[in-house]
Amino acid sequence: MPAVGDVVERGAPARIGRLRRWTRTLRVAWWLGWQVESNWTDPLRFFTYAVARPLGGALILYFMYRVVAGVGRGAAVGFFVIGAAFWPLVVGGMFGMVLGVIGDREHWRTLRYIYTAPISWRAYLIGRALAQQTSSLAAVPITLVFGIFVLQIPISPGTVRPALLTAALALGIVSAIAMGTLVVSAALSISGEAWRMPEAIGAALYLLCGVIFPVQVLPGALRTASEAFPFTWWLEAVRRALLGPGGVRSFPAIGDGAVLARLALLAAAWSVAAILVFGFAERRARRLGILDRESAF
Amino acid sequence: MxxxxxxxxxxxxxxxxxxxxxxxxxxxxxxxxxxxxxxxxxxxxxxxxxxxxxxxxxxxxxxxxxxxxxxxxxxxxxxxxxxxxxxxxxxxxxxxxxxxxxxxxxxxxxxxxxxxxxxxxxxxxxxxxxxxxxxxxxxxxxxxxxxxxxxxxxxxxxxxxxxxxxxxxxxxxxxxxxxxxxxxxxxxxxxxxxxxxxxxxxxxxxxxxxxxxxxxxxxxxxxxxxxxxxxxxxxxxxRSARGSRFVLTTDPLDPGARLGDLPGVVGTEMRTADGRSELELQLADDGAISGVVRALSEGDRKIYSLQKLEPSLEDVFVEIVGRRMEEADEPPSG
The missing domain is CATH 3.40.50.300 (P-loop containing nucleotide triphosphate hydrolases)
Structure with a gap:
């Protein structure tokens, strides 16, 4: 029988730079997250599911708007189609992170081995979140193309501003990961039922952050609260980047630069808060001995 | 290191x-x-x-x-x-x-x-x-x-x-x-x-x-x-304080056989089945077994097997804790 020692020269794992470790962890975690996201069925079924899910969501909203508000096309439809197309990035970011903890802890039972590997656990969880966001992001053009050609939302090469869209998208992804980090920090202290948190928090933010209606229609206190979340500004920036000046706006009095600046500021603030809270939650879980304690999935 | x-x-x-x-x-x-x-x-x-x-x-x-x-x-x-x-x-x-x-x-x-x-x-x-x-x-x-x-x-x-x-x-x-x-x-x-x-x-x-x-x-x-x-x-x-233990198989012995009175014999247990007696002997030290063998020979009893029992970790555990391992299980903490 072969001896293991013939293959391995050195006992200790390779020591590599911190940044390299971080990016390697991110890449492998993304790969794992994508496998978990896509490997449950054959590629054709996965593609059908990936297309049908966002289109179904957008169509439900469209018919609700038509029946309730009598709005059938134009800028108002563009407002909620863009909201419906991009919002899964937020929920996906949160969900991917929570799966990285709850799924690993309760379902796959691998958390203790992932945690004790020489990786950055934060990079691992971000990689898992990015895998979910990749799936959500892939559905965005499908929804938008459907919106343009079937629902006739006013997006054209003339209205699209790529620089603003790219910047907004990047900051939105960062914000979603920050929110996911906060959710996962709470999930570290909660039983297996914590996997419901992204949906619950996502639903609350869905109403609060102007996904399907402008935030001006909210009561005063809720409007103030909505302005504290980066997603409100992110959706505003994305709509401006796609619909141009003709689109419905949540903050018509504020210029594009100021919207992007607020988004950047809030993304940074929420990210710092997320890092601090996650560090505290991780240490607390290790102290209480609940980091890998299974409950029920 | x-x-x-x-x-x-x-x-x-x-x-x-x-x-x-x-x-x-x-x-x-x-x-x-x-x-x-x-x-x-x-x-x-x-x-x-x-x-x-x-x-x-x-x-x-x-x-x-x-x-x-x-x-x-x-x-x-x-x-x-x-x-x-x-x-x-x-x-x-x-x-x-x-x-x-x-x-x-x-x-x-x-x-x-x-x-x-x-x-x-x-x-x-x-x-x-x-x-x-x-x-x-x-x-x-x-x-x-x-x-x-x-x-x-x-x-x-x-x-x-x-x-x-x-x-x-x-x-x-x-x-x-x-x-x-x-x-x-x-x-x-x-x-x-x-x-x-x-x-x-x-x-x-x-x-x-x-x-x-x-x-x-x-x-x-x-x-x-x-x-x-x-x-x-x-x-x-x-470390086991049980001293020396032997198991010996011989011709059937009378229930009243007084092997326990021999020098160095601390305790005996006897089971008789299939026309033979199995003796489990607890001795003060290994040397005491020779007295037991001599007594059986003088009594015209054949010895079919003789085995020294080594103490196990289970014995050590029982002696220290006072219970067998499986009896000592605790409910999960936390």
């Missing part, structure tokens, strides 16, 4: 899930002032009943759990302050669980962990294939993890722990739940693995006496969070 593992006055308490009884403690003591040294190259066993604190100790050493007080160093590094560097040098394998990403194939899963340990892809693949052959999973590499039996998963997890070729390997009940053949294969491979390089160290927890006896260079017996004995298995057995 003088010790692979160095533990000083380590304590760990949990908050109790159950409401404290009137006047009872609100905390559960899982580790109570544990001090231990494990030498480099040693296969060290931690033997104790369920709930004795074995897994808690391993969790602290692999940086999953913070100690309540005391200190622990692994490969010379503090498990609290240098947790990240500790993780580069260790791996852990727990038995009795079916961990693994069911949607991945065995090779994908092992490759993924190899990447986390920074092993270059080609070398990782070669090592995975080699280790899968060693544990008899060579044909299963492309099967999904979810399709493996629990024994196969356990072997796969052992491979996961071995692929990074750690300096210190933590094995938490590695053969629990396995069939006899699979457990024997894993024990044999563990022995071979540690023998291949002098700097490899294993800390193994088990509640199987025979496993500890068979595998370990030294054994610590842990009970209620305390180390109550620590030595080589042979030295621990010698």
């Amino acid at each position: 003088s010790h692979a593992i160095e533990i000083r006055d380590l304590a760990r308490t949990y908050r109790s899930k159950r409401p404290p009884r009137s006047g009872g403690p609100a905390t559960v003591v899982a580790l109570d002032g544990v001090s231990l040294d494990v030498r480099p190259g040693e296969l060290f066993g931690l033997l104790g009943p369920n709930g004795a604190g074995k897994t808690t100790l391993i969790k602290v050493l692999v940086t999953l759990l913070l100690p309540s007080s005391g200190s622990a160093r692994v490969a010379g590094l503090d498990v609290v302050a240098d947790a990240r560097r500790v993780r580069e040098l260790i791996t852990m394998v727990s038995g009795g669980e079916t961990s693994g990403y069911g949607l991945l194939t065995v090779r994908e899963q092992l490759w993924m962990f190899a990447q986390f340990y920074g092993i270059p892809g080609r070398r990782a693949r070669a090592r995975i294939d080699e280790l899968l052959e060693v544990v008899g999973l060579g044909e299963e590499g492309d099967r999904r993890v979810s399709a493996l039996s629990s024994g196969m998963r356990q072997k796969m997890n052992l491979v996961r722990g071995l692929v990074p070729d750690p300096e210190i390997l933590f094995l938490d009940e590695p053969t629990v739940g396995l069939d006899v053949g699979a457990a024997r294969e894993i024990r044999a491979y563990i022995k071979r693995w540690i023998g291949e390089k002098p700097n490899r160290t294993i800390l193994l927890t088990t509640h199987y006496m025979a496993e500890a006896d068979d595998l370990c260079d030294r054994v610590a017996i842990i009970y209620k969070g305390r180390i109550i004995a620590c030595d080589t298995p042979a030295a621990l057995r010698r």
